[in-house]
Structures are given as structure tokens and as C-alpha cells.
Amino acid sequence: MDAYKYTKSFELYDRAEKVIPCGIYGHLGVGRSRLNPMGSYPLFADRAEGTYIWDVDGNRFIDYACAYGPNVLGYQDPEVEAAALAQEKKGNCTTVVSPVMIECAEELIKTVTCADWAFFAKNGGDVTTLAVMVARHATGRKKIVMMKSCYHGVTQWCQTPGTPGVLDEEISNNLYAKFNDYEGLKALIEAHEGEIAGIISMPYNHISHYDNVLPDADYWKKVRKLCDEKGIYLIIDDVRAGFRMDLAGSDHYFGIKADMLCLGKAIANGWNMSALVGVAKLKPVVEDMNYTGSFWLSSIPFAASVATLRKMRRIDSVGIMQRIGRELTEGLRQVCDSNDTLLSVTGLPSLFKIILKDPDESLIPHQQWIGEMVRRGIYISHFHNMFTNVMISREDLQYTFDVADEALKITLRDHPEIRIR
Ligand SMILES: Cc1ncc(COP(=O)(O)O)c(C=O)c1O
CATH class of the missing domain: 3.40.640.10 (Type I PLP-dependent aspartate aminotransferase-like (Major domain))
Known part of the structure; x- marks a missing residue:
């Protein structure tokens, strides 16, 4: 699967930085605002529906950040x-x-x-x-x-x-x-x-x-x-x-x-x-x-x-999200296990936290894995807990597991030290 390009996002960011402190600030920020590495994440959204967001370059993402919480029933319910x-x-x-x-x-x-x-x-x-x-x-x-x-x-x-x-x-x-x-x-x-x-x-x-x-x-x-x-x-x-x-x-x-x-x-x-x-x-x-x-x-x-x-x-939105979160985190755990790596899953399934473990606890392989996923349409934060919404389908979950597997194989080429077997 080809990695997404963020050409229009970057052009807009150049414009934004001239007129807005940090260009984009706070938890959505990149670059000078410290939080997200430049290059992994889309910077500007065009639209959102259900569990998806589309960026200004036309890339579609399954959004596990849910606007950092507000999206619970699906965008545009x-x-x-x-x-x-x-x-x-x-x-x-x-x-x-x-x-x-x-x-x-x-x-x-x-x-x-x-x-x-x-x-x-x-x-x-x-x-x-x-x-x-x-x-x-x-x-x-x-x-x-x-x-x-x-x-x-x-x-x-x-x-x-x-x-x-x-x-x-x-x-x-x-x-x-x-x-x-x-x-x-x-x-x-x-x-x-x-x-x-x-x-x-x-x-x-x-x-x-x-x-x-x-x-x-x-x-x-x-x-x-x-x-x-x-x-x-x-x-x-x-x-x-x-x-x-x-x-x-x-x-x-x-x-x-x-x-x-x-x-x-x-x-x-x-x-x-x-x-x-x-x-x-x-x-x-x-x-x-x-x-x-x-x-x-x-x-x-x-x-x-x-x-x-x-x-x-x-x-029963909470019941639905707990079920989705359990299937999602269990599937991601299996992807990591089948690649001989260790995923820590903490929190509650509906607002889970995942970390790909490395022996030095440097988070560097974790960040690469997350970045490779994001560039293939799975929006996950590398530092924050994630959120579910009721619109995530079984097809979305399967797509997530396929991308997580491909992203992990790429990460393993650069970081063989994260193998546990
Ligand atoms: C636990 C908690 N309390 C308070 C806030 C602040 O909310 P707001 O950003 O809407 O002011 C947040 C925001 O992320 C939060 O997670």
C-alpha cells in the first residue's frame, strides 16, 4: 500500500504559520508546537463523516482520535x-x-x-x-x-x-x-x-x-x-x-x-x-x-x-464502543504477537492506549509504527489515548489490522531490536 502524500496540507501549513502562532497549536499542533512530528500526520481536514476524515489531499483516514473525544456517534450523525x-x-x-x-x-x-x-x-x-x-x-x-x-x-x-x-x-x-x-x-x-x-x-x-x-x-x-x-x-x-x-x-x-x-x-x-x-x-x-x-x-x-x-x-453507545474497543485492541495485540513484538494495551477499551514496546522504552519504534499506519489511513496519536465511536465497522477493524501488520513489518526492518522471540 502506497504511503499518503500531504502536499496540500504542507502548502496550507506554510500559509498558516505566517498568520497564526505555531500555524496549528495545542494538541493538533505539529512542528514548533512540539506534539506531532512533521510528515506523519495530515494537517488540514476537508470533511468528516461517520468514523472517517478526509484531508485536503483527498486521503481518507479511519479516525481513532475522534476529534480527541467529541465524535462519539459518528461525524455528522x-x-x-x-x-x-x-x-x-x-x-x-x-x-x-x-x-x-x-x-x-x-x-x-x-x-x-x-x-x-x-x-x-x-x-x-x-x-x-x-x-x-x-x-x-x-x-x-x-x-x-x-x-x-x-x-x-x-x-x-x-x-x-x-x-x-x-x-x-x-x-x-x-x-x-x-x-x-x-x-x-x-x-x-x-x-x-x-x-x-x-x-x-x-x-x-x-x-x-x-x-x-x-x-x-x-x-x-x-x-x-x-x-x-x-x-x-x-x-x-x-x-x-x-x-x-x-x-x-x-x-x-x-x-x-x-x-x-x-x-x-x-x-x-x-x-x-x-x-x-x-x-x-x-x-x-x-x-x-x-x-x-x-x-x-x-x-x-x-x-x-x-x-x-x-x-x-x-x-447503548457505551456497550457498542466497549465491544469495538475490545475487538480492536485484541486484533492489534495479535498483529504484534504474530510479528514477535509486544504491544501494551491499557485503559478501558472504549478509550484505549497502545504502546509498541522496545527494550530501551525509547518510544522511537512505536512512533515509527504509528506514523506508518497514519500514512496508510489509520489515524492514531503516538502520544495520547485513543477513542472509539459507534460507527467503526468490522471492515474498518480488518482494514486497521492489515495496515498495522504492514506498518509493523516496515518498522521491524529499522528496529529488529523490538523482537521478543
Ligand atoms: C480530562 C480533561 N479535562 C479537561 C480538559 C479540558 O477540556 P477543553 O479542552 O475542552 O477545555 C480535557 C481536554 O482534553 C481533558 O482531557
Whole structure:
């Protein structure tokens, strides 16, 4: 199979770099923005449908990045798009808000166990920030515990020390714990008795470049109990994992009830909105806050979210994605095994992480393997966890395995050291 060429993508990138910092920034970035190596990835998309994206050079990709989470029912899902279009005809960004906002809140409360109310914003970072503010306002305490190497967005409070433009004062009330280390967390909390407003954590540790870590069976139950004993609010950041582990919330998946759950990404199948949901006693606390944005009450995303939530429930989207993820990761594992190499598969199948192992743990063969796959139409990130959507077919999976096999044979020519037999 011939490797794709990205001629038009590169021409557009040259244009973009002159007028936009880094050309493309953030997690979609290449080159100066550090994340993706130049040459492996398409840089500009032309269109998307179902589980596919087409780049500006006409190359088609089976997209296992799913827009880094939002694509859960397939790009351009007919039900979601029809709901969005119907709302667009009535109005989107209007001086007076549409009642579809109430419908969206009611739908979330029906779906998510810890949701007695819903507050809407745009990005995941808007609601993780609000959750931390609510915990502080509710307790009158300053400190927030977060996990080492966590990601909760780009607002100052959750940036790592040394980030350009972030003052030490802005992060001086952060305490850092190791995910899944209950005793360490307990010791940290005891050392700051009466000072901690909240703990914010992803439901499991999907950390870039490394294997993902699921919690021990009783971890979350013990953390919940500790929070109750110490008067600390438990915030689960479900922006990434939400609606892919359990529609009722990832806290529900692990058998607990969070005080606040941060939702985004998959909530409206790609339409731009996020939500903070939480338990009844925190509603008056949120009512005290001054927190909003020009586009936060736009109606189209609410209509899209209602359609997304209803369809996800009706078709058991989580069950479908877990099945697809299991078949996908098992097939990739077999491809690696039949080529005498070792693939580590971590996380949950619907948002899996894969790493092709090498003896030096350099990730260099892994990056080559992923790059060769991408250039043959399988879009996988080399550093991030991946996502599934309900539209991935068995033919798509078989195509993925065929490409993975060819890409691995190419990689093995340059890196025979990764053979385990
Ligand atoms: C766990 C988690 N929290 C928060 C965010 C921030 O969301 P957003 O990029 O929509 O602000 C992300 C984004 O990737 C995330 O994965």
C-alpha cells in the first residue's frame, strides 16, 4: 500500500504559520508546537463523516482520535445534525435563551447519577475551573488536591509550575498526589487538615506518552469515604472519559457518587458545549457565583446535546464502543504477537492506549509504527489515548489490522531490536 502524500496540507501549513502562532497549536499542533512530528500526520481536514476524515489531499483516514473525544456517534450523525439544523432555523446566539437549555439540563439529570443540576459552558476547562471555585466557595478553604501529570485544561490554576505566563501565586494552593496511591493521598490530606476544599481527578489516569493506569478495585470507594470524613468535595473530571465508560458517569462506573462531575467533549457529538453537574447541596453555592460567557447559552449545542444523549441511551453507545474497543485492541495485540513484538494495551477499551514496546522504552519504534499506519489511513496519536465511536465497522477493524501488520513489518526492518522471540 502506497504511503499518503500531504502536499496540500504542507502548502496550507506554510500559509498558516505566517498568520497564526505555531500555524496549528495545542494538541493538533505539529512542528514548533512540539506534539506531532512533521510528515506523519495530515494537517488540514476537508470533511468528516461517520468514523472517517478526509484531508485536503483527498486521503481518507479511519479516525481513532475522534476529534480527541467529541465524535462519539459518528461525524455528522443524522439525528444530531437534524436537531442542530432545526434549532439553527429558530436561532442560536440570541438575547433571550431558548427553553432547549432546560431540556438539556433535564436530559443530563436523567442520564447522570450525581446530577441534581447542570450548569453549561463551552470548554472542559471552563467547568473544571468552575468546579474548583465552587469547592472553595462552599468550604471557605483554599487548597485543591490534583493528581501529578493530570490535565484539566489550560487555565492558570491547573498549569504546571514553570509554565510561561503563570505566576507561582496562581498555583501556590495546589497539592499534588499520585493517582491510585491511597495512602499517599491520605497522608497529604492529613498534613493539610482543614485546608483542603476539593480533590479533582480524572476517573483513571490517561497520561500522555505512558501506559494508562486504572484504579485498584477499592481506590475510589476509599477516596470517597475520606472526602466525606474530612469535608472535602470530590470532583471527577469526566471531560475526556465521560459517556465512554458509563452514561451515568465514570464515578458511577467505579461505584461512587462524585459531588461534581465535569463533562464536555462527547456531550453533544462535536457541538461546542460543556457542563458541570453536581449534587443538590451545591446548587445554592453555584447560584452565588458570577460565571458566564457570551456564547455559553447558545441553543444549537443544547439541541444537539439532547439528541446525542437520547441516542446514546437508546443504542447503548457505551456497550457498542466497549465491544469495538475490545475487538480492536485484541486484533492489534495479535498483529504484534504474530510479528514477535509486544504491544501494551491499557485503559478501558472504549478509550484505549497502545504502546509498541522496545527494550530501551525509547518510544522511537512505536512512533515509527504509528506514523506508518497514519500514512496508510489509520489515524492514531503516538502520544495520547485513543477513542472509539459507534460507527467503526468490522471492515474498518480488518482494514486497521492489515495496515498495522504492514506498518509493523516496515518498522521491524529499522528496529529488529523490538523482537521478543
Ligand atoms: C480530562 C480533561 N479535562 C479537561 C480538559 C479540558 O477540556 P477543553 O479542552 O475542552 O477545555 C480535557 C481536554 O482534553 C481533558 O482531557
